[in-house]
Amino acid sequence: MSDFGLFTSKFRQSTNLLRDFDRALRYLKHSESHGDSQDAIPVGAILTVLKPISKMLEGNLSESNSFDEESVIEILYRKHGKFWQAYKERVIKLTNELESGKTKVSEDEFSTLNDIADAISIECATLFKRIGRHP
């Protein structure tokens, strides 16, 4: 398979991941605005994204094969610039809290998650352009 195949494969994985992540975020938004119980938050879809990112932010290698967390971190790094260290710590803290059963997400944390979704979307756009450049 050519590079094209690699890009389409990565694109497919990243778009599936983004769609699940966004659905989980929308669910969060709805349950907050309607004051519903948050027991059933689809944390799995959020952690599938957060865990590999946090692992890399902590300086370890991630076994996740579902998206290119390295590129996503680079995009986040470019966006947060001099506030990177604080942002990085927020992501790691949020991941740990969600892993240990936290079910409420504050407005700031919601914005942190939205930034990550934006970064995955930018990564998808880059992959899509690469696929489009194919003869």
Place this chain on the structure above:
Amino acid sequence: MRAYLESIILEQINRAEELKKKIHYPLKYPELSGLAERCTLILDEQINILRELKRELQSRENCDIRDIFREVRLCIWEISLLEYYGIPPLYLQTPDIGFLNKLMFKIHQEIKLPFPPPTVSCTSGEYYYSHPFTNVIFVPLAEPEFLLHMPDLYHEVGHHVIENMKSELRLQPIKQNYLLAFSKVTEYYSRILVNKRRDYAPPEILMAIQRIHSQWKDWIEEFFCDLFALYTLGPAYA
């Protein structure tokens, strides 16, 4: 921004409807029916998602539509990919496409794949490649006239095995071993990373190790597909 998104949503719904019209029924070759069904299902799904997003948009403030914007973009990409890599063989339905799909159907029966056969389209501009989203393998135009490159079809089928192993129970042993192989790669590079940290290696070296590990995520799939072709076809692939 809301008005802009709303008009894009309407345009994309129309685009998806138009693409459905490009699938000519009755199909000339029954082997293409899987692709026709897949394309129709995906297009209908995108239309439904877009309609839902249009409704959701009404209840949102202008500053609160980041997720809708992302989801609309996803729909646009998926509709475009179907237009580029799914609909063309259904629109063209040439005798060569018919021949290659009959051949793929025979291969599929012979190697007993536990999922529907991929479609083959001879409209490639760059040798063989697969599109896992549409389930189509692309080969060059004159490929039906030659035999020597045909073993590469098996390599491409390998990509569809990987795509299907996530949801097909009969492919679970493959999935488990595939993940095991990658975890061994991760273990290996983690050890190197720990040793280099212990030796106070410069950050560039640590980044290079992370980058090499990340590259394996792409290439392990290629190695798997080569092995798949080798085990299913034998010396002809080697």
